[in-house]
Amino acid sequence: xxxxxxxxxxxxxxxxxxxxxxxxxxxxxxxxxxxxxxxxxxxxxxxxxxxxxxxxxxxxxxxxxxxxxxxxxxxxxxxxxxxxxxxxxxxxxxxxxxxxxxxxxxxxxxxxxxxxxxxxxxxxxxxxxxxxxxxxxxxxxxxxxxxxxxxxxxxxxxxxxxxxxxxxxxxxxxxxxxxxxxxxxxxxxxxxxxxxxxxxxxxxxxxxxxxxxxxxxxxxxxxxxxxxxxxxxxxxxxxxxxxxxxxxxxxxxxxxxxxxxxxxxxxxxxxxxxxxxxxxxxxxxxxxxxxxxxxxxxxxxxxxxxxxxxxxxxxxxxxxxxxxxxxxxxxxxxxxxxxxxxxxxxxxxxxxxxxxxxxxxxxxxxxxxxxxxxxxxxxxxxxxxxxxxxxxxxxxxxxxxxxxxxxxxxxxxxxxxxxxxxxxxxxxxxxxxxxxxxxxxxxx
Amino acid sequence: xxxxxxxxxxxxxxxxxxxxxxxxxxxxxxxxxxxxxxxxxxxxxxxxxxxxxxxxxxxxxxxxxxxxxxxxxxxxxxxxxxxxxxxxxxxxxxxxxxxxxxxxxxxxxxxxxxxxxxxxxxxxxxxxxxxxxxxxxxxxxxxxxxxxxxxxxxxxxxxxxxxxxxxxxxxxxxxxxxxxxxxxxxxxxxxxxxxxxxxxxxxxxxxxxxxxxxxxxxxxxxxxxxxxxxxxxxxxxxxxxxxxxxxxxxxxxxxxxxxxxxxxxxxxxxxxxxxxxxxxxxxxxxxxxxxxxxxxxxxxxxxxxxxxxxxxxxxxxxxxxxxxxxxxxxxxxxxxxxxxxxxxxxxxxxxxxxxxxxx
Numbered sequence: 001x002x003x004x005x006x007x008x009x010x011x012x013x014x015x016x017x018x019x020x021x022x023x024x025x026x027x028x029x030x031x032x033x034x035x036x037x038x039x040x041x042x043x044x045x046x047x048x049x050x051x052x053x054x055x056x057x058x059x060x061x062x063x064x065x066x067x068x069x070x071x072x073x074x075x076x077x078x079x080x081x082x083x084x085x086x087x088x089x090x091x092x093x094x095x096x097x098x099x100x101x102x103x104x105x106x107x108x109x110x111x112x113x114x115x116x117x118x119x120x121x122x123x124x125x126x127x128x129x130x131x132x133x134x135x136x137x138x139x140x141x142x143x144x145x146x147x148x149x150x151x152x153x154x155x156x157x158x159x160x161x162x163x164x165x166x167x168x169x170x171x172x173x174x175x176x177x178x179x180x181x182x183x184x185x186x187x188x189x190x191x192x193x194x195x196x197x198x199x200x201x202x203x204x205x206x207x208x209x210x211x212x213x214x215x216x217x218x219x220x221x222x223x224x225x226x227x228x229x230x231x232x233x234x235x236x237x238x239x240x241x242x243x244x245x246x247x248x249x250x251x252x253x254x255x256x257x258x259x260x261x262x263x264x265x266x267x268x269x270x271x272x273x274x275x276x277x278x279x280x281x282x283x284x285x286x287x288x289x290x291x292x293x294x295x296x297x298x299x300x301x302x303x304x305x306x307x308x309x310x311x312x313x314x315x316x317x318x319x320x321x322x323x324x325x326x327x328x329x330x331x332x333x334x335x336x337x338x339x340x341x342x343x344x345x346x347x348x349x350x351x352x353x354x355x356x357x358x359x360x361x362x363x364x365x366x367x368x369x370x371x372x373x374x375x376x377x378x379x380x381x382x383x384x385x386x387x388x389x390x391x392x393x394x395x396x397x398x399x400x401x402x403x404x405x406x407x408x409x410x411x412x413x414x415x416x417x418x419x420x421x422x423x424x425x426x427x428x429x430x431x432x433x434x435x436x437x438x439x440x441x442x443x444x
Numbered sequence: 445x446x447x448x449x450x451x452x453x454x455x456x457x458x459x460x461x462x463x464x465x466x467x468x469x470x471x472x473x474x475x476x477x478x479x480x481x482x483x484x485x486x487x488x489x490x491x492x493x494x495x496x497x498x499x500x501x502x503x504x505x506x507x508x509x510x511x512x513x514x515x516x517x518x519x520x521x522x523x524x525x526x527x528x529x530x531x532x533x534x535x536x537x538x539x540x541x542x543x544x545x546x547x548x549x550x551x552x553x554x555x556x557x558x559x560x561x562x563x564x565x566x567x568x569x570x571x572x573x574x575x576x577x578x579x580x581x582x583x584x585x586x587x588x589x590x591x592x593x594x595x596x597x598x599x600x601x602x603x604x605x606x607x608x609x610x611x612x613x614x615x616x617x618x619x620x621x622x623x624x625x626x627x628x629x630x631x632x633x634x635x636x637x638x639x640x641x642x643x644x645x646x647x648x649x650x651x652x653x654x655x656x657x658x659x660x661x662x663x664x665x666x667x668x669x670x671x672x673x674x675x676x677x678x679x680x681x682x683x684x685x686x687x688x689x690x691x692x693x694x695x696x697x698x699x700x701x702x703x704x705x706x707x708x709x710x711x712x713x714x715x716x717x718x719x720x721x722x723x724x725x726x727x728x729x730x731x732x733x734x735x736x737x738x739x740x741x742x743x744x745x746x747x748x749x750x751x752x753x754x755x756x757x758x759x760x761x762x763x764x765x766x767x768x769x770x771x772x773x774x775x776x777x778x779x780x781x782x783x784x785x786x787x788x789x790x791x792x793x794x795x796x797x798x799x800x801x802x803x
Binding site: 086087093094126136137139140141142143144 | 641648686688
C-alpha cells in the first residue's frame with residue numbers, strides 16, 4: 001500500500017539535495033512528516049544531538065511538487081500523519097548525483113518519483129525513490145526507514161518581538177570572515193550597528209591549552225538590514241556552525257533571511273522561504289557574555305514606531321504552530337544548554353518589560369512557576385507553544401541520551417530524555433510504591 | 445644473445461598513452477607481462493575471481509622489435525614467449541615521471557630528494573603553458589622498453605628535451621595462472637553501451653557499500669510492458685539500489701523518448717539471465733569505465749562476465765599541432781569476472797526475477 005507518493009522536477013530534486021546538505025549539519029538523520037493538509041504537506045526536519053538546534057523545511061504542495069498524494073488511512077498510527085526517520089547519508093546519496101550533472105550529462109533526471117510503501121503486515125516497508133532519466137534509464141532506490149514519532153521545536157512567534165531581516169547573499173559574504181575554529185556567535189546591537197562576533201573561549205587543562213581563544217567581529221550598519229529591531233547591548237549567543245549552515249543554505253535560496261528572538265536563553269528562529277520551501281531553524285540561545293545590565297533597555301531599530309509592537313508584523317508565516325497563544329513559561333532550569341537559574345532570568349525579563357512600561361503580553365506570562373503539566377507528553381497537546389525548544393512528541397532518539405549537559409545536570413535516568421524533560425521528579429527517583437511491611441507475605 | 449641485440453626493444457613516443465591504458469587495470473600490485481610479436485600483453489588479477497588484461501599493440505609503439513629466439517631445430521615447438529611480472533605501481537610511476545600535472549598520478553616516493561628539484565625545474569619551465577597541452581603532459585618525450593630475457597630487469601628509459609631517466613624494474617617469475625575461460629560462442633547476454641552509463645550505475649550502487657551486485661537481463665519476448673531490459677542492482681544496510689536500462693527500439697518503454705538514442709546500443713539476450721558478482725571486482729574496473737568510451741558487457745552461459753572497454757587513444761601530437769581525427773587509435777581493455785555461486789541460481793528463478801527488475 002502506498003501511503004505517500006509525490007513527484008519532483010529536476011530543479012526540485014536539486015533543491016532537495018541542497019536542503020539535505022543543510023540538514024546534515026544538524027544531525028545524522030532526517031525526519032519526514034507527511035500530512036494531508038493542503039498548504040505544506042511535507043516537512044523534513046532534523047534535530048541535533050544536544051537538542052539545541054532544530055531545522056525544518058516545509059515543502060509546498062503546489063509549487064514544490066509536480067504531484068502530491070497522501071493517503072491518510074486508519075492503519076497509520078497517527079491518523080492523518082505519516083512520520084518516519086532515515087539516515088541523511090542515505091538520502092543524500094540518492095539525490096547527490098543530480099547536483100553535479102557535469103559528470104554524465106546524458107543521464108539527466110527528468111523526473112523524480114518518491115513513494116513510501118508502508119505495509120504493517122509485510123516486511124517490505126521502504127521509501128522508494130525512482131529517478132527517471134533520459135533514454136529510459138531508471139534508478140530505483142529502496143531505502144529502509146524507521147517509523148518514529150517526529151519532534152518539532154515549538155517557537156512562540158508572538159513572544160519573539162525582536163528581530164532583523166537581511167539579504168542572505170550579503171550575510172553570506174560576512175559569514176565568510178568568521179574564523180573556522182570559532183564555536184559561538186554573539187549577536188549584539190550597539191550604536192545603530194549590529195555586531196556579529198564569532199568567538200571561542202579559552203579552555204585550559206593545566207598547562208595545556210585545549211582551545212585557543214579567537215574572536216572575529218563583524219559590524220553591519222543597521223541600514224544594511226531590510227529591517228532591524230533589537231534591544232541595545234543585549235547579547236544573544238548561538239552556535240557559529242549552525243549559523244553558517246543556515247546562511248549557506250539561505251544563500252542558495254536567493255532571498256532574505258529573517259531572525260526572530262526575544263531574549264537570551266530563549267529560542268531564536270531563523271526563517272526564509274522561496275520556491276515552495278519554507279525554511280525554519282530554531283536555535284537555543286545563550287548569553288554567556290551577557291553580563292550587561294538591561295535595566296533601561298533601549299532598542300536599536302529601523303521601525304518607525306517608538307513603541308515596540310507586541311507582535312512582529314512583517315513576517316507572514318503561514319505555518320501551523322505559529323499562531324499559538326503564549327503559555328506559561330516552563331521552568332527555566334530545564335532549558336537546553338543553559339546553566340542559568342529560572343528566577344534570575346525571569347526577573348530579568350520582568351525587569352525589561354517593566355522598565356519599558358510596554359503592554360507586552362509576554363510579561364503576563366513570566367511567572368517562573370513550576371508548572372509540571374507543561375512537560376506532559378506533548379504529543380497530547382500539539383499546540384502547546386512554549387517559548388523554549390519544546391517538543392511535540394516523545395522523541396526517543398538513543399543518541400540524544402549522551403548529551404553531556406543533560407547528564408551533568410541530571411545524572412539520573414540519562415537514557416530517557418523524555419523523562420528528563422517531562423518531570424522534575426526525575427532527579428528524585430521513583431517513589432516507593434509499596435510499604436516494606438507489605439512484602440512480608442511473600443517470604444512467610 | 446648478444447648484448448648489442450636485446451631480446452625485446454620498443455620505443456613509444458607517448459608514455460601517456462601507455463599510462464592511460466595501464467591505469468585501467470591498476471587494481472593489483474603486480475602485473476604480468478607477456479611479450480609477443482603483436483605487442484605487450486599486461487594482465488592483472490584479483491584472486492582468481494577476476495582478471496583484467498590490456499594489450500599494448502605494436503602499433504602503439506614507434507618501433508617494436510622482438511627477436512623471438514628460433515627453436516634449436518625446425519622440428520621443435522617454438523619456444524614459449526617471455527613472461528614475467530613487475531610491480532605495477534612502480535611501472536606506472538616510472539612512466540608518469542614527466543607528467544607532473546596529472547592529478548591521478550600515483551603517490552611518488554618522498555625519499556627521493558632529487559625529484560623535487562627536478563619537478564620544480566619542470567614546473568618553472570612550463571609556467572604559462574596550458575597544463576593540459578600535449579607538451580606539458582610530457583607527450584613529447586619518448587620512452588624505451590628493453591628486456592633481455594629471464595632474470596634480467598625490465599629497463600625503461602624515458603627522455604624528454606634532453607632530460608633522461610633510466611629505470612630498471614625487477615622482474616619476477618610469473619605465477620602460472622590459467623585465464624578465466626569465457627565462451628564467446630555461448631553467450632547468455634551481450635550488450636553494448638557507453639561506458640559512462642555503466643560507471644554511473646556503479647557509482648550509484650557504491651553509495652550503499654554493497655558486497656555484491658546482481659545483473660538481470662530479460663529478453664524481448666518475455667518482457668512485460670514497460671519493463672526494462674537490463675538492470676544492475678545491489679543492496680546494503682540502508683536499502684537497495686537498482687539501475688535499469690530499457691532496451692533499444694523497444695516500443696513498449698514509456699519513459700524513453702524515441703527520438704533519443706538508446707542507452708543500450710546492442711542488446712542480445714535469449715533467456716532471462718541473472719548473475720551475481722563481487723562488487724569490489726566491478727569497482728576495480730571503475731577506472732577503465734572512466735577512461736573508455738564504450739563497453740561491451742557479456743555474460744556467458746557459465747556466468748562469467750566479460751567487460752570489454754573500448755579506449756580511444758589520443759593521437760600523438762605532431763610538431764605542427766594539427767591532429768587528424770582519422771589518426772585516432774583504439775585499444776581494448778578486458779575484464780573477466782567469475783560470478784558468485786548462488787544456491788538459488790537456476791533457470792526457474794528467472795521468471796521470479798523479472799518482477800523485481802521493473803522498478
